[in-house]
Amino acid sequence: xxxxxxxxxxxxxxxxxxxxxxxxxxxxxxxxxxxxxxxxxxxxxxxxxxxxxxxxxxxxxxxxxxxxxxxxxxxxxxxxxxxxxxxxxxxxxxxxxxxxxxxxxxxxxxxxxxxxxxxxxxxxxxxxxxxxxxxxxxxxxxxxxxxxxxxxxxxxxxxxxxxxxxxxxxxxxxxxxxxxxxxxxxxxxxxxxxxxxxxxxxxxxxxxxxxxxxxxxxxxxxxxxxxxxxxxxxxxxxxxxxxxxxxxxxxxxxxxxxxxxxxxxxxxxxxxxxxxxxxxxxxxxxxxxxxxxxxxxxxxxxxxxxxxxxxxxxxxxxxxxxxxxxxxxxxxxxxxxxxxxxxxxx
Numbered sequence: 001x002x003x004x005x006x007x008x009x010x011x012x013x014x015x016x017x018x019x020x021x022x023x024x025x026x027x028x029x030x031x032x033x034x035x036x037x038x039x040x041x042x043x044x045x046x047x048x049x050x051x052x053x054x055x056x057x058x059x060x061x062x063x064x065x066x067x068x069x070x071x072x073x074x075x076x077x078x079x080x081x082x083x084x085x086x087x088x089x090x091x092x093x094x095x096x097x098x099x100x101x102x103x104x105x106x107x108x109x110x111x112x113x114x115x116x117x118x119x120x121x122x123x124x125x126x127x128x129x130x131x132x133x134x135x136x137x138x139x140x141x142x143x144x145x146x147x148x149x150x151x152x153x154x155x156x157x158x159x160x161x162x163x164x165x166x167x168x169x170x171x172x173x174x175x176x177x178x179x180x181x182x183x184x185x186x187x188x189x190x191x192x193x194x195x196x197x198x199x200x201x202x203x204x205x206x207x208x209x210x211x212x213x214x215x216x217x218x219x220x221x222x223x224x225x226x227x228x229x230x231x232x233x234x235x236x237x238x239x240x241x242x243x244x245x246x247x248x249x250x251x252x253x254x255x256x257x258x259x260x261x262x263x264x265x266x267x268x269x270x271x272x273x274x275x276x277x278x279x280x281x282x283x284x285x286x287x288x289x290x291x292x293x294x295x296x297x298x299x300x301x302x303x304x305x306x307x308x309x310x311x312x313x314x315x316x317x318x319x320x321x322x323x324x325x326x327x328x329x330x331x332x333x334x335x336x337x338x339x340x341x342x343x344x345x346x
Contacts, residue, residue, distance in 0.1 A: 002065045002175045004057075012050045021046050022054045027118045030106055031061035036116035037072065039264040042271050047072070047080055056102040056115040067104035067113070067144040068174045073226035075269050076201070076218070082225045086202040091181045094194040095215040095228055096148035096167055097158035101126045103145045110137070112166070114149070122149045129166055134189050143171045145185055148193065157237045158214055168192045179224055204229060230269060244270060246344040249277045254339035284342045285335065292324045292334060299325070 004010070013035070016022040021041040025034050035054040041047070051072070058067035074081045099122040101112040111118075112126035126149045130137070139145040151164040168191065171184040182192045196216070198204040204218050215230040239245075244266070252259055259278060263271050299315040309329070316325040324334035 002068075004059045004063045004065055007065060007068070007177070008050050008053055012048070013054075016041075016048070016050045016054070021051050023116060025116060025118070027106075030118075032058055032066060032104075032106065032118065034058050034113055034116060034118060039260040042268055043260060043263050043275065045080065045271075056100060056113060058102065058104050058113060065174055067102045068172045068177060069100070069102050069115070069144060069146060070170070070172060070179055070226070071177075073217075073228065076205070076227040076229055078269070078272070081227050082220075082223070084201055084220065084225075084227065087200050088220050089199065089222060090201055090204065091219040091221055092196045092198040092204050093169070093181060093217050093219070094196075094213065095217050095230065096150065096169070096193055097156045097160075097214040097234075098122075098148040098150035098154055098167070099126075100169075101147040101149045101166060103130070103139060103147065110139070112147070112149070122154055125149065125151060125154070126166055129164075134166070137187065137189055140171065140185060140187075142174055143184070144174055145171050145188070147190075157234060158212060163191075166190050179219070179226075181219060201227075209233060230267075235269060238267070239270070242266060242270075244274075246277050246281075249274055250281055250339075250342065250344050253278060253281055254336070254343070281342050281344075285338045288321070288338045288341065289335060292321045292328060292338075295319050295321055296325055296328050 004013075013022065017024050021038055023036050023038050025036070027033070035057040037051045037054050041051050053071050055072050056067070056069040057065070060066050076084070100115050101122070102114070103110055103112055105111070110130055112123055112130055114120045114123045114126075117123055126147070146169045147166040148169055150160050150167055152160075152162060168182045168185055168188045170179060170181045172179050181195070182188070196204070196207070198207060201218055201220075204216055207216070209231040213231065214234045215228060217226055217228055219226050244262075248262065249259070252262055259274060263274055266274075299312065299319075302315065303311050312329060313326075316322045316329075319325055324337055327334035327337070
């Protein structure tokens with residue numbers, strides 16, 4: 001029996017939940033809670049031991065850990081990726097393109113949750129598969145078994161040609177957190193994620209991309225750390241599928257919307273890109289706002305005593321920001337016009 005407090009600092013976990021970095025979701029009918037990092041955590045890159053561990057962590061009403069998933073891991077090129085020895089021993093597997101499934105016992109039998117939900121469409125579909133097709137399967141004692149949920153209605157980018165199954169990814173020792181590849185679950189009766197013979201990260205990075213696949217997962221077996229290698233073509237296709245463009249980011253910012261709604265369903269790699277686009281657009285608008293204020297101050301300083309709107313107009317009409325200058329004169333918000341000027345090309 002492993003308690004949640006044995007794994008995570010309860011004060012830090014409560015703070016992460018309170019700050020909106022971790023979401024605690026109750027099972028709709030049973031006394032279980034699942035902890036998952038939020039879109040706000042992803043977007044702000046607020047990674048800590050707590051947020052990294054909350055990736056589908058399931059706890060019962062007595063605080064016992066019912067399932068412990070793999071901790072969050074990053075693309076090899078991201079700043080949050082661990083220091084990696086290029087010659088260290090690794091296990092390299094396929095980066096499956098579905099939904100992570102976390103197997104747990106709900107008191108009546110084995111069930112599957114997704115990273116943040118007990119009752120998502122993917123979780124319900126996976127539980128049905130597990131309890132019918134693989135009803136005789138029992139995870140090794142003290143471990144959490146992890147699978148990729150793949151079926152046609154859950155297609156992301158990769159076309160698995162009608163595959164409807166649970167693909168074994170690996171397992172986690174609940175007490176220690178030590179993770180293992182698919183070989184740790186020898187009695188799994190279903191499909192298993194493909195394993196490659198690359199001995200080091202250097203070899204994995206040098207391997208040619210595979211057509212129609214997402215990428216690779218590299219597990220450093222000595223340090224028990226992982227990184228992803230995502231193929232550039234997959235990232236490009238994912239952006240096309242989701243309609244993610246600079247124009248999309250601009251539309252949300254210009255309307256005063258929340259980028260979390262845009263980034264919520266996206267892999268972490270896209271969050272960095274969205275932040276970069278948003279920062280560039282915001283900087284452009286702010287620079288132009290400073291130019292408007294400077295032009296306004298210069299015009300007013302040069303006008304004669306007792307000036308009126310006519311005198312102001314004579315000077316303002318010579319400025320490229322004349323529309324914004326008149327709004328500034330009237331005490332109105334001129335930033336919407338600046339956002340329109342910053343609209344990216346299609």
